[in-house]
Amino acid sequence: MNITLVLFLIVVGITLVITGWAARRTRTTVQFWAAGRGIKGWQNGLAIAGDYMSAASFLGIAGLIAFNGYDGFMYSVGWLVAYLTVLFLIAEPMRNTGKYTLADVLSYRMSPIPVRSAAAFSTVAVSASYMMAQMIGAGSLIKILIPSLDTTLKPWFNWTILGTKLDPSITLVGVLMMIYVIAGGMVATTWVQIVKAVMLMGGAILLSFLVLLHFGFNLGGFFNAIAGVKDSKTGLNFTQPGILYTYGKTQVWGVDKALLENVSLGMALILGTAGLPHILMRFFTVPDAKAARQSVAWAMGLIGSFYIMTTFLGFGAATLVGKSNICATVAPKCTPNSNLAAPRLAEYLGNSFFGTGGGEFLLAFIAAVAFATILAVVAGLTLAASGAFSHDFYVNVIRTHLLHGHVSEREQVLVARITAALVGLLSIWLAARVGATANAAALVAGVAFVIASAANLPAILFTLFWKRFNTWGAVASLVGGSLVTIWLVAIGPGWSAPRPGWAPNRSLRRDPVSTRGERPAPLPYIFLVSQRDLVGLIALDVACLLAAAMMLRAWRRRRTRPPLVAAIFVVVLAAVATVLVLLGVTYSLVVGPTFIVALLVIMYTARYERRVTQR
Amino acid sequence: MRFVLPATVFFLVYYFLLPLLNGLAPELMRTDVVGHVNIAYLFALSQFFVAWVLAWFYIRRANSLFDRLAATVRERAARGRRPAE
Structure with a gap:
């Protein structure tokens, strides 16, 4: 039995023990959705950080920095600064007005049926796209990091449903996430997130420490090494901006395209974070506004230091391992995969500090951390999506307002559990259907942030700060924002269509603006x-x-x-x-x-x- | 609101200055300051500290001032309702 599998089983074991413990504390609706409002400020801060720092940001950003140098760091910056929006404008009012979901806040002073339905729609749109991204990413990561797991599971999950062959790794992640949410609700999800945040911080601190130790804690020397790495296309060194965003190359309507891309990335991050339903939901788990404030402070401290460390990881991988050695399959043929920057760095550092066994152990440890990361994030998302569906749509719109009935606690929790199961099954199927390509994962995650910023944030901000904002304004924001985003993405570059002009393949890609002129x-x-x-x-x-x-x-x-x-x-x-x-x-x-x-x-x-x- | 609005405007401007400067004045941003640490990197790093400082200011203010205001409002509301009971 190899070491990766052992560590992985330990992670699963710990989380299942937590779930078992939490299940006994999850009977009423307030326990299921909001952990009985008994989460302390610092605990919630850890959980927010755990909910937020996804595998995409851990492995993805380290990879972006390792492949593109400075420009990858732009993601890190946006991801932290976004929390100022949350702290200043969202956290405390949300806690004061809401009950379990985003729609509770919006329908506080508006007509409940249309607003709740619209909010449920946009919440499901955001959570579903974000969850798909996470699941797809999980599938491809587990295949590379823990290949033995994938092959072990294959005979168990060898099913084909509606013409789509299930992916064993994705199915495993989905099943675990369903167990956490269905049995343990918010309590289990919160503690899984806390454990994951601690593991992730531990892993990042360890790797950063080893990178710095390698350079003898000489930051000047470290930066000299980074500046020694040159990008082959632009000739810039890795401390300089302009490798990923090639400024001054192409123009769109008279504006630099790379600049537009960079600014719009920033907007999506800064405005989108404050509209992510699974993050917003975390603020309902604390007892009061003061604890909500404290939890953001904790989260900002953790997230900020983590993203500063991503530079050590990314630059460390760029200098010590090198772009050409970061690949899915080691010799003879190397297919570069930027997601593997952190794991390969761990392997290298382990080998150079602790001998051959050390490399294997550190690699296994980082793989386990990445796995815990994915589990924690998808559990939060499942909870948000099922909350929108059962609490907003079923309990409030259908049972209370349309049928004028009274819904018992038992029924509410039961419906919540059933919808969580449905959401889980659907996402397993969808993720397997879309297929495990890294490109798809990044794209779908982007959709989630854009819908959150275009649909949810305006609705929340206007509800909280604009006296004359009304029901139909909220509906227009939620429905209009989601639909416009989905439509723009569907026709945008990068989506499947292998048409010339929009083809993802670079050799086929032509600038649509210039062809139109001809x-x-x-x-x-x-x-x-x-x-x-x-x-x-x-x-x-x-x-x-x-x-x-x-x-x-x-x-x-x-x-x-x-x-x-x-x-x-x-x-x-x-x-x-x-x-x-x-x-x-x-x-x-x-x-x-x-x-x-x-x-x-x-x-x-x-x-x-x-x-x-x-x- | 007296603190939140200016602070929000400030951090938005400060944040978007980074991509704008990177795009519009790349040569300036690529200038090395100490060794190979350039302006772009320092500016990006400063974002983290600015965010932390702003958050710290806000929380300090909120803990002392806002909570006291909220308590006053709550107290007044409670006192106002009592005669009606």
């Missing part, structure tokens, strides 16, 4: 609209006309102006969309905003109508 004059282009686009366009027009007809009917019946205006607006919108597509704008670029704007206009009108008839 197009023939608009009119002949009509004949280039593909048949599929034409069918889609007709469907969109029919839908818009139907909506307009409905609005006209309402206008004829009531003789109020808004439906008429809405009808005209929708028709004009459809016409504009048609013209744009015929002029050669890609169909997928047009359909999203048309659909979303039409939906919002109709929703607004319907709400106005209801108010008029109620009067």
Whole structure:
């Protein structure tokens, strides 16, 4: 039995013991969702850090720095500074107004049915995409770090469901996460996160210490070594910005593309963190606002020092191991994999300080840490997603407000457990379906941050700080933000489509802006609209006309102006969309905003109508 | 709000200055200060300390001032309700 497997089993064992202990403390809803509000400030701080520092940030950032030098560090900076938004604007008001979920805060002074449904939708969208990213990452990591586990599990999880073959590593992560959440609820999740945070900090401190020891604690010497590493493409050394973000190369609408990318990354991190439902949920576990404040302070201390250490890990891997030696398979053929920077560094340091056995042990230790990291994060996400579904949608919208029933504690907890199981099963299946590619993982994680910043944050901030903010504003923010983001990502570069122009493969990739300039004059282009686009366009027009007809009917019946205006607006919108597509704008670029704007206009009108008839 | 708003504006400006300077004045940011430690790295590192200092200021203020204000409000609300009971 090899050492990786032993350490891995120890991690699983510890977490299962915690879960068993927590299960006895999880009977009521407040225990299941908020750990009975009995988590102390510093404990919650550790748990927030544990919830937040995902495998993507541990292995991913170390890898980015090891491969791109300074520019990878930009991620670290954003990830910490984001917590100022949380501390200043979110943490305490959330604790004071909310009960278990984001929707509790939003529906505090608004009409509950639409706001809760919308918040549940955006929460599920964020959690699902973030969870998929984590699960996909888990799958590919376990395959590389603990290959023996994958092969051991294979005969057990050899199922095919709905045409998708389950991935053994992903399934294992999913099953463990389901056990934590279903049995132990928030108590187990919190303690798993605390254990993981301690392990992660321990691992990072150990590796940083060894890196510095290697350089004799001479920071000048360390930086000289880093500056000695040169990027082959740009010729810059690794302490200089501009390797990942190649400034001054391409322009988009007159602005430097790399600059735009960098700034938008910062915006997604800073504004997105404060809208991540699994982070927000943590603030409901503490007894009061003061403890919420304290927990952010603890989290900031931990997260900040951790991300400073990522530079030691990343730069250490760049100088000691070298980019060309960080690969999934060791000789003869090396396929570079940036996620392995930290594990390979651990192996190298172990070998050089403690002999051959040391390398194997440290590698195994880092693999176990990465595994614990993934488990803790996905457990938090499952809890957030099932909270949105069972607490917001089932208990509040359907049972309380639509059916006007009373929901017993037992039923609430039971439904919560069932939804957690469903969320777990669905994410196992989806992650296996999307497939274990690192590219997909990074992309889906990005989606989560963008939806959180575009949909959740405006809704929360306006609810807390704007007196005249109302129900439909919140719905528009939540639904509009999520839909626009999903649509933009679906048509954006990097998503599956192997079309020229957007292909992820660099050799196929062409700048879409420049090819557009070479197009023939608009009119002949009509004949280039593909048949599929034409069918889609007709469907969109029919839908818009139907909506307009409905609005006209309402206008004829009531003789109020808004439906008429809405009808005209929708028709004009459809016409504009048609013209744009015929002029050669890609169909997928047009359909999203048309659909979303039409939906919002109709929703607004319907709400106005209801108010008029109620009067 | 007297502290939170300016502090928020400050940290947003300070944070976005980093990518902007990296993109607009790369040569300046690549200048070495001590050995091979350049301005870009020091600026990025300073973000961490600025974040910590701001957080510390906020928490100190909140622990003393905001909590006292909140307690006053709560007390007043409690006193206001008593005659009605």
